[in-house]
Amino acid sequence: MKRGLFISFEGIEGSGKTTQARLLYEYLCRKGSDVILTEEPGGTEIGREIRKILLSPRHLNMHPVTELLLYNASRCQHLNEIIIPALRSSRIVITDRFTDSTYAYQGWGRSIDMDIIDGIDRISTGNIRPDITFLIDIDVETGLRRNREAEKIDRIEMEEIEFHKRVRNGYLEMGRRYPDRIRIIDGTRDIEELHQLIIVELESALARHKGG
Numbered sequence: 001m002k003r004g005l006f007i008s009f010e011g012i013e014g015s016g017k018t019t020q021a022r023l024l025y026e027y028l029c030r031k032g033s034d035v036i037l038t039e040e041p042g043g044t045e046i047g048r049e050i051r052k053i054l055l056s057p058r059h060l061n062m063h064p065v066t067e068l069l070l071y072n073a074s075r076c077q078h079l080n081e082i083i084i085p086a087l088r089s090s091r092i093v094i095t096d097r098f099t100d101s102t103y104a105y106q107g108w109g110r111s112i113d114m115d116i117i118d119g120i121d122r123i124s125t126g127n128i129r130p131d132i133t134f135l136i137d138i139d140v141e142t143g144l145r146r147n148r149e150a151e152k153i154d155r156i157e158m159e160e161i162e163f164h165k166r167v168r169n170g171y172l173e174m175g176r177r178y179p180d181r182i183r184i185i186d187g188t189r190d191i192e193e194l195h196q197l198i199i200v201e202l203e204s205a206l207a208r209h210k211g212g
Helices: 017-030 045-055 064-088 099-109 114-125 140-149 161-177 191-211
Strands: 006-010 035-039 092-096 132-137 182-186
Touching: 006 017, 006 099, 017 035, 017 092, 017 132, 017 191, 035 064, 045 064, 064 092, 064 099, 064 114, 099 114, 099 161, 132 161, 132 191, 140 161, 161 182, 182 191
Parallel strands: 006 092, 006 132, 035 092, 132 182
Antiparallel strands: none
């Protein structure tokens, strides 16, 4: 049986990826697709508990490797409890963040050796990747300003601006390395215009998926 389509949304803080993931989910639901919307860290009861630890401003002294392991623990549970069963049932899965976030934030952002991240990823995901990733790109200052205006504050938001710039650069580098999977979308566009661009890219990916 052909498995379902796996879609991820990525981007720095305040990029608008969560909004676009939800809009795409609603679009596919209206079309009658069998689709689920999930997120990382989280997606499961265990993942939501880990999320509280990871994002709490009370944990500013968290070691980078502790952070790396917690994100992967959440992802492993998410993948095996939610994502893989849904894909095996030929459902479409949309996730707000997946493995690319770890390479961007813990790799480029925290400067953890990429070989270490690769090794842990093999354990936690078996190197599973989305079929298509929408990388919503904006400049760091705009993203952080959006979140301040929305009164969103968590441990990652509180990092210095240079950290967020490294994360963005990491995302853009991954987009250059994996253009067949990662679509870089200009996040400064109007929300609806952005949504329509994503639909065009998705319909192309769905056609290839059905043909394959």
